[in-house]
Amino acid sequence: MQIVEYKDMDDCFDGSFMKSAVLSEPMTRECIVQLGQFGELQFYESFSRPFYRLDIAGKMIVKGIQDETRIRIILNRDDVDANLASFEEIIARLRNTAPQPAV
Amino acid sequence: MAIDRNKVINDLSKLKVSGNSEGLIPAFGVLVNQFPADFWNSFSKKILDAAGDDLHDAAETLLENAAGECGYHTGYGIITSEEFNSVVGPMIEEKPEDVLHGAYGVFTAWGWANSEITELVPGEKMVVRAYDYYESDMPGTKSHCAYMIKGVSRAFMDLAYGDAYPNGHGKFKCEQTKGLETGDKFAEFVVTKA
Numbered sequence: 001m002q003i004v005e006y007k008d009m010d011d012c013f014d015g016s017f018m019k020s021a022v023l024s025e026p027m028t029r030e031c032i033v034q035l036g037q038f039g040e041l042q043f044y045e046s047f048s049r050p051f052y053r054l055d056i057a058g059k060m061i062v063k064g065i066q067d068e069t070r071i072r073i074i075l076n077r078d079d080v081d082a083n084l085a086s087f088e089e090i091i092a093r094l095r096n097t098a099p100q101p102a103v
Numbered sequence: 104m105a106i107d108r109n110k111v112i113n114d115l116s117k118l119k120v121s122g123n124s125e126g127l128i129p130a131f132g133v134l135v136n137q138f139p140a141d142f143w144n145s146f147s148k149k150i151l152d153a154a155g156d157d158l159h160d161a162a163e164t165l166l167e168n169a170a171g172e173c174g175y176h177t178g179y180g181i182i183t184s185e186e187f188n189s190v191v192g193p194m195i196e197e198k199p200e201d202v203l204h205g206a207y208g209v210f211t212a213w214g215w216a217n218s219e220i221t222e223l224v225p226g227e228k229m230v231v232r233a234y235d236y237y238e239s240d241m242p243g244t245k246s247h248c249a250y251m252i253k254g255v256s257r258a259f260m261d262l263a264y265g266d267a268y269p270n271g272h273g274k275f276k277c278e279q280t281k282g283l284e285t286g287d288k289f290a291e292f293v294v295t296k297a
Contacts, residue, residue: 018129044189047114051189058124063185072185074129 001025001094009072017075019084023091026067027052031094035062038090059083062090105196108219111208114190120213131180133173140237147250148241163250167277170254175272178255178262181209199263200225206259207231216252221291226264231256233290239283247279249290260294273297 002024009020032052035041039056050066060083064071075083120137122128128135147166154162181187182202191205204220211217216236223229231252238249257277265271276297281287 042119044114044117047189048193049189051118051185053118055121061123061129065185065189070185076123077125 001031001091001096003088003091004069017077017080019073019075021071021073021091023069023071025096026069027064027071028096029066030097032066034094035090056086059086062087106191106194106201106204106208108204108208108211111191111194111205112212115186115209115212118186131177131184133177133180135177140240144238144241147238147248148243166250167254170251171258171272172254174255174258175261176269178206178259179268182206182262203229203259203263210255215255216249218252227296229256229260229294231292231294233283233292236283236290239290241284244284246285247282247290248284249279249282249292252290252292253277253279256292256294257297 004022004024007020007022009018029045029050032041032043032050035052035054036043039054039059042053042055044051045066049068052064052066054060054062056062058078059076061074062071063074073084073087075087120128122137126136128137150166151159151162182205187205187209191202191208194205195201200223203223207219211219214237216233218231218233218236221230221232233249233252236249236252238251241248254277257275258272260275261271261273262268265274274297275294277292277294279290279292281289281291283290
């Protein structure tokens with residue numbers, strides 16, 4: 001999976017450490033589960049639109065909704081650039097292993 | 104009204120809220136914090152006491168205005184958040200009325216005030232009731248003192264019916280007409296155009 005673009009967020013900090021990204025493909029359930037290897041994953045599958053949140057201590061919080069391409073990142077302010085690079089590494093390692101519907 | 108208030112509260116109450124390494128909770132485009140209610144009540148009380156009789160009204164206005172600013176910006180963050188989109192988003196049929204009802208579900212779920220809209224005239228008027236809120240525990244008060252709910256309620260109306268964010272702040276005003284702190288069974292807030 002890749003990051004297609006970052007979008008500015010209307011926040012109180014000029015988007016300096018809270019960011020919104022668009023992914024190259026929707027975040028499937030399989031990909032969300034894979035996030036768990038990088039930190040503490042909370043996954044609320046019973047919500048009408050399943051919500052996930054990944055906490056990586058000292059680095060970042062990542063939030064999003066299953067099957068959507070938009071993802072929110074809140075970076076630890078100690079080293080925003082390094083933490084953003086870590087986020088991009090994580091996204092690059094996600095693989096959608098679910099069977100794809102026949103066309 | 105399409106919003107299932109109980110489901111909103113139940114779902115959002117499941118979310119684990121925790122601070123980061125700085126002791127802050129980055130959420131909704133702002134840094135939220137979690138302090139005991141007594142801290143905020145004594146904060147407001149000390150400001151009012153220090154202001155004295157001459158500046159009491161001005162101090163009240165400033166406290167309410169702080170809540171208005173917070174409610175406008177944090178409120179926008181809430182209604183555009185992933186959490187809101189996940190839980191409330193699928194219930195929204197009419198904008199912005201259902202968004203407003205959902206926002207009070209969030210307000211309740213996260214412990215700011217157990218509150219709901221009881222009357223809504225789109226673009227004109229909103230009446231909110233609160234059945235439990237931390238400001239009602241402010242010690243030694245003899246008059247209405249729910250500055251937070253007042254400020255946030257008018258800010259929510261600004262978000263719903265004012266100019267597009269961030270240019271719509273200050274279009275509505277709010278009066279508290281009842282309060283637990285003055286012996287009523289619930290608090291009531293009436294929001295109208297400023």
